[in-house]
Amino acid sequence: MTHDAQQLAEESLTRRVLASFAGxxxxxxxxxxxxxxTHLHAFIRDVRLTEAEWQAGIDFxxxxxxxxxxxxxxxxxxxxVLGASMQTITVANPVDGRITESTVFGPFFVEDSPRIPLGGDIAGGAPGQPCWVQGRVTDVAGNPVPGARVEVWEADEDGFYDVQYGDERxxxxxxxxxxxxxxxxxxxxxPTPYPIPHDGPVGRMLAAVNRSPVRAAHLHFMVTAPGLRTLVTHIFVEGDPQLxxxxxxxxxxxxxxxxxxVQPAGTPTPDGRDLGGRDWARAEFDIVLAPADA
Structure with missing residues (x-):
C-alpha cells in the first residue's frame, strides 16, 4: 500500500494527462x-514499474x-504473441454462427500476388506435399458469390514464406x-507447423518467458467480394499435434x-494432374461471408 501522499501524486498526474486530451x-x-x-498509468502503478524496466521497454x-x-x-x-491481434479481431467480429470465423492476418501477407486460374498452383516451386484445396463461397442466405477474390498464402514444408527466402522469388x-x-x-x-521469426526482440521475449514460437499448421485466406465483409482467416490441419x-x-x-x-501415391487427382508418383492431400473449406454492414 502506497502512502496517501504518494497515491494522490500518482492520481493527480493521471488526471492532468487525461485533461491534456480534452480538447x-x-x-x-x-x-x-x-x-x-488510463490503462497505461494503471499498469505502471499496478506493477510499480522501475525506471530501469521502463528503459528496457523502450529499448525493446x-x-x-x-x-x-x-x-x-x-x-x-x-x-x-500478446494476443492483441486476436483480441482486436474478436472485438471487431461479433460471434455469429452463420459466417466463417476470422483469425489473425499475420506478418507475411504481400500485395500484388500472382493471379492463377481455377485449379492453378500457388506453390510456385516451394517444397512440400501437394495439396488440392476446394470449396464454395456463399453469403449468409446460402447464395453463391461469383467472382469473389480468394487470396491464399502459406509457408513451405520447412516453415518459410517466400519473403524469408532472401531473394525475389x-x-x-x-x-x-x-x-x-x-x-x-x-x-x-x-500446411506444416513452423516457428514465427524468433531471431529478434519478440523471439527473445518468448524465450525469456519460456514460450514456444511455433504456430499450428495453417493456410491463410483473404476473401473479398462487393457488398460483403472482407474475411481474413486460416484453415488449420485436423490432427496436427501443435493444436x-x-x-x-x-x-x-x-x-x-x-x-x-492424404491420398496414396498413384491416386487419381481431381484435375488429372500427374504428380510423378507422389502422395498428396486434399481439403475442402466452404466460406460464408457476412454482409458489409454486419
Missing amino acids: TPDDRLREVMQSLV LTGCGHITDDRRQEFILLSD VAGRAHLFTDDDGRYRFWGLT AAGDSVFGVKDSLISAFD
Whole structure:
C-alpha cells in the first residue's frame, strides 16, 4: 500500500494527462487516447514499474523498429504473441454462427500476388506435399458469390514464406476468383507447423518467458467480394499435434480446423494432374461471408 501522499501524486498526474486530451477535436481519437492513458498509468502503478524496466521497454520497442522492414513486421509479431491481434479481431467480429470465423492476418501477407486460374498452383516451386484445396463461397442466405477474390498464402514444408527466402522469388501465394457457382479450387502445399521469426526482440521475449514460437499448421485466406465483409482467416490441419500444444499467436478456432486427407501415391487427382508418383492431400473449406454492414 502506497502512502496517501504518494497515491494522490500518482492520481493527480493521471488526471492532468487525461485533461491534456480534452480538447481533441475528433471524439473517437479523444476516447482512445484517454482510455490508453488510463490503462497505461494503471499498469505502471499496478506493477510499480522501475525506471530501469521502463528503459528496457523502450529499448525493446526500439529493437522492434530497427528489425522491421518491407519484408518483416516485428510489431505485428509482437501484437500477435500478446494476443492483441486476436483480441482486436474478436472485438471487431461479433460471434455469429452463420459466417466463417476470422483469425489473425499475420506478418507475411504481400500485395500484388500472382493471379492463377481455377485449379492453378500457388506453390510456385516451394517444397512440400501437394495439396488440392476446394470449396464454395456463399453469403449468409446460402447464395453463391461469383467472382469473389480468394487470396491464399502459406509457408513451405520447412516453415518459410517466400519473403524469408532472401531473394525475389514468389512462392506459396496467389489469388484466384470464384466461378459462377461461387466455387474455387487450387493446388497448394499441405500446411506444416513452423516457428514465427524468433531471431529478434519478440523471439527473445518468448524465450525469456519460456514460450514456444511455433504456430499450428495453417493456410491463410483473404476473401473479398462487393457488398460483403472482407474475411481474413486460416484453415488449420485436423490432427496436427501443435493444436494441443498451443498456437503461438492464439489464432486457432475449432470451426477452422479441417481434414487434410492424404491420398496414396498413384491416386487419381481431381484435375488429372500427374504428380510423378507422389502422395498428396486434399481439403475442402466452404466460406460464408457476412454482409458489409454486419
